[in-house]
Amino acid sequence: MSIDSILDEFTDHLSRNFGPQRTRTLAEIFSRDGVVVMSDLIPKRTWTMVSDEVRRLLDAFAERRDLFLATTSYTPRKMSVIMSNTLQAESPLVMRVYEHAGLRDSLGRIARDEMVCYPAPDEAGFISKQERAGDEHGWHWGDFSFALLWLIEMPPVECGGLPQCVPHTSWDKSNPRVYEYLCDRMIQTHRVKTGDVYLQKTNTTLHRTMPLNKDATRIMLNLTYGSPSDPKEVQSDDRWWENAASSDAVPIRAGQ
Secondary structure, three states, X not given: OOHHXXXXXXXXXXXXXXXXXXXXXXXXXXXXXOEEEEOOOOOHHHHHHHHHHHHHHHHHHOEEEEEEEHHHOOEEEEEEEEOHHHHHHHOXXXXXXXXXXXXXXHHHXXXXXXXXXXXXXXXXXXXXXXXOOOOEEEEEOOOOOEEEEEEEEOOOHHHOOOEEEEOOOOOOOOOOOHHHHHHHOOOEEOOOOOOOEEEEEOOOOEEEEOOOOOOOOEEEEEEEEEOOOOOOOOOOOOOOOOOOOOOOEEEOOOOO
């Protein structure tokens, strides 16, 4: 099946399933929580093709990261990743889905904002895979406003790996105050499963994935969107997924 026919089916699916009333309900949840989970955003054939593509890319290009990040109060990153440049170069399918006008329009109506592709030239998204006990994407924010997270594979709930969020926060990279927020605010834990997607307000929602408590597989495709109000460039050197040797990254040693 061609990419064009897949995208035509995607357009029809969105117009049938995300009308004004549904969109209004989702927008209210998103405004309140900084995240909204949807189990029916992606039609089955699109999901299958993208899922197969994500697994192919992981087999070919995955790079392991084990580090603490200074600009998020030294929270950990323990996972394998596919960088945005690789995603853009190696997957026309994922990039066509990412740029899809109908998807961006539907998400924009939920976020009540414009979904801007490529908020920086090498910022379209990334793929992550967690598979070892202790793997996690520690507490953090995003440099740009939005992310659409595709849960390609989730372990059973009892294994961990669930998204946790603290909405309506702000990121000062010189003084992130992650643990102050965790003391002062309520943490929301979202029960999700393989096949779910969620839209997240990444620049104002402190969030993480819970550590895996046993060896299990968690695979996620993160598509990054900006807003017209976002900064045009990122100043700090904390892009750990692109460069494990960034100046704000501290390697995790054995036993840490």
